[in-house]
Amino acid sequence: MSYIVATEQLSKRYGSRTVVDSLNLRIPAGCVYGFLGPNGSGKSTTMKMLLSLVRPSSGEVQVMGQPMNRGTRRRLLGHIGSLIESPPGYGHLTGRENIRLVQRLLDLRDEQIDQAVRTVRMQDQLDKKVRDYSLGMKQRLGIAMALARQPRLLILDEPTNGLDPAGIEEIRDLLRRLSDGGVTVMVSSHLLGEIDKTATVLGILSGGRLIFQGTRDELFAASTPDVLIDTPHPEYANTQLKGMVASRLDHGAVRVSGIGDQTTARVVAHLVGAGVDIYGVRRDEQSLEDVFMDLTGGGGL
């Protein structure tokens, strides 16, 4: 597998506070990488280190197979589009004047600008001043400025933050189209729901540490959903399990948390031995939110 971004033990300390702790990110080329974590978990700091805007305290960043640092960043940044924290844009200028600035800065052709603008569907808004734009329009202009260089990698920091549902859906759709067009997208959010369906690979950050990285399926597999036991005598069954496993009553069933297949078999055998009638044993349906909450310890998402 080829990774467009890989970090080794990437860390950032401010004073004695470690805000990013030993990250080993692996972003496969061509994916949409959802970078999730509560506010303050270190997402923006990590992304700035990937762009060499912040110097790592220790560890290394490799982008497109090359080390990213102050010496190489100028060349590498030509292939990376990014939008960090709030979207850029000079309010006193029109959208068109803004994007012209980027065009001159990077020596881009008119076709590249046109294509980027059409991709974010801003072609009819370019003659308005940016200060009169809605937040969603600013985000899209910012993405157009990032896209104009036709990057291989696009790094977007909370592009859906503050947008209404329609705006969020528009960004999601945009990310999917970009990904189909071969751009690798890394997108952060503190809300799982905002990128959940778009991301093909997820990295979950909590308190500066990467607590999960992998596909959605792997994420489900990494955490064991609860076992629900259906019986006509749930109270009796629940008392029988006291001291053996963590169980509680749930809508006429017994819910047992955190047990694997072997323990499940022992629990069932134990209940049957105690004379409990069992007519159903099943794993609970689990939403990605539940998994996420489990992993981050319910850390205020």
Place this chain on the structure above:
Amino acid sequence: MANEFAKMRHLRMGLIASVMVVIVTGLSVAGAATSPAFAVPSGRSWEALLGGMSLAVPLASPLLLAVLASRQVDIEHQGNGWLLSQTSGVTPGGLCRIKLLAVGIVVAVVTILESVLVLVAGLLLGVPDRVPAGLWAGYTASVLVANLVVLALHVLLSARIDNQLVGLGIGVLGTIVAVFATALPPAMAHLTPWGYYALVAAAGYQGTQLVALTPAYGSIAALGAVAAVLFVIVTGRFDRREA
């Protein structure tokens, strides 16, 4: 560079620059031309015009330079432009250097225009004496250096301190220093960039007598050199600061 001029659109930079020219030219000419001895032979008319400029320039320049620098830099704070430039390969210090260059060109045009307009006004008003061309050019160049140094200081202040009222407040203080520096002993006038407006004065009163003065060319050259080195060092440090 072209980008900095493109960013000046709708910022009223031209208007502010014109205000500077109008104030300096207007004050200098009005002050001189209303004196009874103006435009009579040996009436010290050129000295009067140079003396007028030597008062009007320190009065108008410090604050308007602060405004020019602040407007051109504040847009980067407002528009998240530092990051945008950085991710396009222009470091924060580099952006400051380009800004000084671009606004510096505007300021150079303003300074030269002020000087030329006052000279032309003198000729049109019929001053019969020979134009003191060397002094005129030397004074203009000295003012240009002082203006650029003050501009550079404000570019750095506006970049480093988000709140632009700080830079403008310092511009007001600078105006006071510049205007009263003629009353300071020269050693004190050397201590701040605004004091140099007094040091380069091309004419002034000695007692009640208006006389031509020689601008302190050595001092202003030293100021220019020290400021250039400091500007390079400080913007170099901006480059190493983190986003």
